[in-house]
Amino acid sequence: MTIKNTLPKIGLLYLDYVLRFFDKSNFKGWPDKIEQVTYHWGNDKARFIAEVKRKKIDVLIGNIPATAYETFRDIARSLPNVRFLPSLDSQFANKSKENVTHFCRKYNLPAPHTEIFYIPEKAKKYLASTQYPKIIKRSYGPSNYGGYFVHKVDSYEQALALLNEKNYYPVYVQDFIPMEADIRVMLVGHKPVCAFWRRPPEGEWLTNTSQGGSMDYQDVPKNVLELAVLASKAANAEYWACDIALGKDGKLRILECATAFAAFPYIRDWIGQYLMWLLSDGRFIKPNIPLYNWEELGKIDSRLLRTMRHIGFSRYTPSQDCGELFSRMDDENYPILDTKYSAQEEWPSEIWNYQDNFKLQGIVVSAKTLKTVPGSDETTQLNSYPSMQFDDAQIREILSQVKGIGEKMIDEIMNTFGAHGVVEALNTAPEQLCTVKNLKDKKLEKILTHWQQVAKSCH
Numbered sequence: 001m002t003i004k005n006t007l008p009k010i011g012l013l014y015l016d017y018v019l020r021f022f023d024k025s026n027f028k029g030w031p032d033k034i035e036q037v038t039y040h041w042g043n044d045k046a047r048f049i050a051e052v053k054r055k056k057i058d059v060l061i062g063n064i065p066a067t068a069y070e071t072f073r074d075i076a077r078s079l080p081n082v083r084f085l086p087s088l089d090s091q092f093a094n095k096s097k098e099n100v101t102h103f104c105r106k107y108n109l110p111a112p113h114t115e116i117f118y119i120p121e122k123a124k125k126y127l128a129s130t131q132y133p134k135i136i137k138r139s140y141g142p143s144n145y146g147g148y149f150v151h152k153v154d155s156y157e158q159a160l161a162l163l164n165e166k167n168y169y170p171v172y173v174q175d176f177i178p179m180e181a182d183i184r185v186m187l188v189g190h191k192p193v194c195a196f197w198r199r200p201p202e203g204e205w206l207t208n209t210s211q212g213g214s215m216d217y218q219d220v221p222k223n224v225l226e227l228a229v230l231a232s233k234a235a236n237a238e239y240w241a242c243d244i245a246l247g248k249d250g251k252l253r254i255l256e257c258a259t260a261f262a263a264f265p266y267i268r269d270w271i272g273q274y275l276m277w278l279l280s281d282g283r284f285i286k287p288n289i290p291l292y293n294w295e296e297l298g299k300i301d302s303r304l305l306r307t308m309r310h311i312g313f314s315r316y317t318p319s320q321d322c323g324e325l326f327s328r329m330d331d332e333n334y335p336i337l338d339t340k341y342s343a344q345e346e347w348p349s350e351i352w353n354y355q356d357n358f359k360l361q362g363i364v365v366s367a368k369t370l371k372t373v374p375g376s377d378e379t380t381q382l383n384s385y386p387s388m389q390f391d392d393a394q395i396r397e398i399l400s401q402v403k404g405i406g407e408k409m410i411d412e413i414m415n416t417f418g419a420h421g422v423v424e425a426l427n428t429a430p431e432q433l434c435t436v437k438n439l440k441d442k443k444l445e446k447i448l449t450h451w452q453q454v455a456k457s458c459h
Contacts, residue, residue: 008083008279011035011055013062017416017435021063021260026272028310029284045071049078059279061085063260066140067432069095070356073349083341085275086259090237092347094258097139097172098354099347104254107234110227111254112174112245118358120163123171127159130173136162139172140355152176165452170354178248182255183220185228186263187240188274188287189336192228194267194294195220217298224252229334231257238278238339239271266311278338286336288313395419402450404443412436426451 012022012034024034035055039048052060060082064072069091076088093100104111116139117123127134136159138149151166153159163171181199185192196217224244231254232240241261245253263271273287290313297305350357390398392414399410399422413436417425425432430448433439 007032007283008058009033009035009056010279011037011052011057011060013060013064013084014038015065015068016040017432018065019435021263022061022268022272025309026268027276028269028272030276039068039072041068045075045078049075052079052082057082059083059085061275063094064088064091065260065432066095070349070353073353080343086238087236087342089342089346090235090240091259092352093235094260095140096355097137097256098170099352100254100257102347102352103235103257104231107231109231109234109254110252112177114175115173117171117173118169118354120171123163123173124160127173128156132156132159133176134159135174135176136168137172137174138166138168139170167452177245177253180246180248182243182245183224184261185220185225185242185244186261186267187228187232187237187242188267188271188289189238189278189339190229190232190240191289191334191336192225192291193270193289194263194297195225195228196294196298217294220294221246225334227252227254233337235259236339236342238275264305264308266305266308269310274336288315289336290316291333390419390423392419395422398450398454399447402443402446404446409436409439413439 007030009032010027010030012024014020014036016038027034035057037048037051037055037057037060058081060079063086069088072084073088076082076084093103098116101111101114101116103109112135115126117126133152133154136151136153151162153162159173179200181197183195183197186194196215197220198215224246227244228240228242231242235257237259240257240259241263242254243256245255247253270287270289273284276284277286293313297311300308396410396414399405399413400407413422413433416436417433422433426448430444433444433447434441
């Protein structure tokens with residue numbers, strides 16, 4: 001392989017109010033300056049594009065949240081000479097569960113049977129005739145945030161009551177699959193680098209640890225790893241994670257997949273090392289990450305794992321007396337592979353952006369203030385809310401009525417988002433509020449429940 005004398009100029013892509021996945025320290029040893037560019041939401045496209053051009057960035061590295069995905073589709077087209085890592089196509093599944101369904105269907109990957117409805121009457125007709133139980137999820141965005149946007153319904157009446165309360169749009173319905181457990185697999189260059197079981201508590205069905213589920217790293221089946229590798233290769237993803245359900249019927253099904261996932265710092269370091277190898281044409285060595293490393297690292301207390309950085313493995317050269325070799329960690333089982341760059345779009349928005357291309361005419365709660373915030377430059381209408389105006393004082397009053405939300409937290413929410421920002425987040429991507437210190441899943445659920453009650457009272 002010919003080694004290039006010059007390296008591409010790297011820029012780390014950040015967005016206001018969004019937690020950062022990468023830091024410069026994840027690219028240890030990169031000799032050139034690594035730039036940073038931050039998207040400020042609102043009408044920031046032109047300024048952002050100009051900054052990328054001014055800094056002469058060749059590669060932009062970073063995940064894009066669901067509320068900015070279509071915006072960055074446009075930005076990428078305006079920067080044809082800039083490579084996005086992960087590519088916008090490999091981030092297609094990040095935007096919504098609907099996109100995960102389209103992805104799995106295209107590549108014939110096993111997943112629960114799913115129906116998606118943009119016309120409420122069709123959803124009601126299906127729900128009136130289908131077999132129960134069913135799972136109804138909020139489609140928009142990749143994360144369930146502890147399972148709070150995933151609901152099991154046992155009858156048509158329960159389904160209607162849920163949809164009337166939550167106003168999820170589109171209506172995303174899956175067959176309920178009784179599970180033994182699910183398995184999260186993380187991959188770098190299509191190689192599994194971490195995998196663990198998540199098991200539901202006795203008598204429950206959600207596996208999320210925040211809901212009482214347990215996790216362990218031992219004896220993840222090889223067919224689970226193989227399915228995750230298939231999905232990663234189909235997405236052409238530089239890094240990737242799959243949540244795979246092991247049903248009580250013994251079958252595997254993909255529940256979620258995305259380039260956006262929670263990962264310990266040392267895994268982000270491995271991704272950085274891989275991207276350095278990928279971009280340097282051989283100047284930096286490919287990281288060596290032994291298969292099943294997670295079984296040993298998983299024995300370390302998670303509080304310590306969260307602080308460990310730059311974990312490295314040398315290549316194992318066996319010595320032998322009797323000709324026997326332990327081959328379980330043979331790197332050739334799942335080698336780290338290159339991901340081929342393509343300038344062609346696999347998932348063009350003109351075809352696949354159903355959230356904008358097909359939507360009912362609806363009205364969304366608005367606010368008097370005009371502060372630009374996450375999601376404010378998108379027109380996606382996920383819920384049908386009454387037309388109302390809220391100013392800062394009214395939003396503060398609404399938040400103060402939520403148990404467990406004190407004045408200090410309200411101040412932080414308002415200072416970060418403003419009235420308009422709070423409304424936008426609650427209407428489209430509530431998880432953004434979790435960027436506020438100490439605002440976790442349970443408090444977010446309380447805020448959402450109260451917000452829906454406020455919205456209903458405005459009819």
